[in-house]
Amino acid sequence: DAGITQSPRYKITETGRQVTLMCHQTWSHSYMFWYRQDLGHGLRLIYYSAAADITDKGEVPDGYVVSRSKTENFPLTLESATRSQTSVYFCASSESSSPNSPLHFGNGTRLTVT
């Protein structure tokens, strides 16, 4: 089925390890986003991408790295995981830059850093 898929659904890692969360969309949407969801904070934007090879920081980018070599993929890497990065991570895509274009969300990756 077409859509936006995230993998893995669950991940446990240790402090200091590198971990990559994957996001793949089949709509050829230009824009892709990474959010983290924490209790009491709602969703906060980590990074976004307007097109392949174009990325920009969101509200909480520290400790994260993104790349977008292909339109359909937007991986998020935690270079040295910390406990404060324990969260649920959501990837989203949208067709255009206008807020008129709705966000389509994946089902999330629950990351636990021990």
Add this chain to the structure above:
Amino acid sequence: AQSVTQPDIHITVSEGASLELRCNYSYGATPYLFWYVQSPGQGLQLLLKYFSGDTLVQGIKGFEAEFKRSQSSFNLRKPSVHWSDAAEYFCAVGARGSQGNLIFGKGTKLSVKP
């Protein structure tokens, strides 16, 4: 700066009762406004959106929302709640001309009593 406030963290209503979830925003001009719903273990799904025109907007699943500029509010309503409506609801605001970057409220969790 834009901000969104959802004053109610958790609301419980009886099945068949009416529902109103509150959302207040802070933005200098007329914003784009959204309501998203998140079922357990799922990503967010767009319920409805407001950009301009009629201040009462209809969404999916029988939801509606009313934009009140004088109160900086965009409250979500449903006349008769079903048990399947139990979920978390997020209000979001987007700025005109932005890169699709939404600011989300912290969410309201809805429980439905039989």
